[in-house]
Amino acid sequence: MTEEILRLEGLRKSFGSAEILRGIDLSVGRGETIVVIGASGSGKSTLLRCVNFLELPSAGRIQFEGRPIGQEGPGGAVRYVESELCRVRARIGMVFQQFNLFPHMTAIENVMEGPVTVLDRPRPQARTQALALLDKVGLADKADSYPSRLSGGQQQRVAIARALAMEPVVMLFDEATSALDPELVGEVLRTMLALSEEGMTMMIVTHELGFAYHVADRVLFLHEGLIHEQGTPRDVLLNPRQARTREFLDGHGQFRLPGS
Numbered sequence: 001m002t003e004e005i006l007r008l009e010g011l012r013k014s015f016g017s018a019e020i021l022r023g024i025d026l027s028v029g030r031g032e033t034i035v036v037i038g039a040s041g042s043g044k045s046t047l048l049r050c051v052n053f054l055e056l057p058s059a060g061r062i063q064f065e066g067r068p069i070g071q072e073g074p075g076g077a078v079r080y081v082e083s084e085l086c087r088v089r090a091r092i093g094m095v096f097q098q099f100n101l102f103p104h105m106t107a108i109e110n111v112m113e114g115p116v117t118v119l120d121r122p123r124p125q126a127r128t129q130a131l132a133l134l135d136k137v138g139l140a141d142k143a144d145s146y147p148s149r150l151s152g153g154q155q156q157r158v159a160i161a162r163a164l165a166m167e168p169v170v171m172l173f174d175e176a177t178s179a180l181d182p183e184l185v186g187e188v189l190r191t192m193l194a195l196s197e198e199g200m201t202m203m204i205v206t207h208e209l210g211f212a213y214h215v216a217d218r219v220l221f222l223h224e225g226l227i228h229e230q231g232t233p234r235d236v237l238l239n240p241r242q243a244r245t246r247e248f249l250d251g252h253g254q255f256r257l258p259g260s
């Protein structure tokens with residue numbers, strides 16, 4: 001494998017007495033695109049949220065760019081320091097189902113905000129970079145539009161540009177197209193596919209299995225808080241070995257191979 005960017009070892013997460021992630025081991029290489037699938041409630045969002053420490057793991061270890069995050073104390077409990085978590089979060093981009101753009105800022109101001117406030121970039125430099133990113137997601141002509149004047153697909157592409165402006169090492173997508181009207185899904189998926197082809201390291205939660213087949217280097221099927229099956233898209237999506245995976249896929253009748 002190429003250089004390891006992210007490593008999860010025995011990752012567990014509980015909410016109260018409910019253990020949602022029950023021991024996830026995963027190594028993600030630079031440039032890899034991983035798609036996570038699984039039934040509602042299987043822990044997909046929780047997994048992504050642990051990766052960028054929006055949720056703190058209950059147990060296990062996360063290594064990011066070769067460094068274990070947090071300090072392991074006696075007894076193995078890991079203590080997390082907020083300043084370290086902020087540094088890690090700043091290097092991981094996340095795009096959610098809801099775009100959460102700042103409504104009082106134009107598209108370009110939304111994209112500039114992180115670099116200016118978090119990375120202390122001079123505004124002219126941040127503006128130039130933001131314009132290049134809006135161009136990359138096909139929205140250079142919407143730079144001065146407010147979110148309320150953009151379609152859902154356009155807003156989501158601004159949200160992607162905003163995440164990219166922080167120059168992340170990894171991008172996480174949690175059902176980035178689930179809130180969109182069907183005719184707007186394609187433009188966002190194409191943007192994600194282009195990013196993947198450029199070599200961005202990505203973890204994607206999606207129910208768009210045709211897209212998953214196309215974009216993924218590896219597909220993980222999450223079931224009851226564990227990676228129940230993983231492999232190439234061809235293996236997992238077309239020739240699953242596990243009965244649970246087959247059952248899940250059978251429930252997604254709309255799955256079409258690209259080009260079919």
Ligand SMILES: Nc1ncnc2c1ncn2[C@@H]1O[C@H](COP(=O)(O)OP(=O)(O)OP(=O)(O)O)[C@@H](O)[C@H]1O
Pocket residue numbers: 015020038039040041042043044045046047
């Ligand atoms: N902050 C929280 N507090 C308590 N329970 C939570 C919390 N976040 C998630 N859960 C529970 O953890 C389980 C897994 O949730 P998660 O959102 O990770 O599932 P998911 O696979 O993303 O599902 P979906 O496909 O519906 O988005 C669910 O039972 C959920 O209710």
Ligand SMILES: [Mg+2]
Pocket residue numbers: 044045046174
């Ligand atoms: Mg979810």
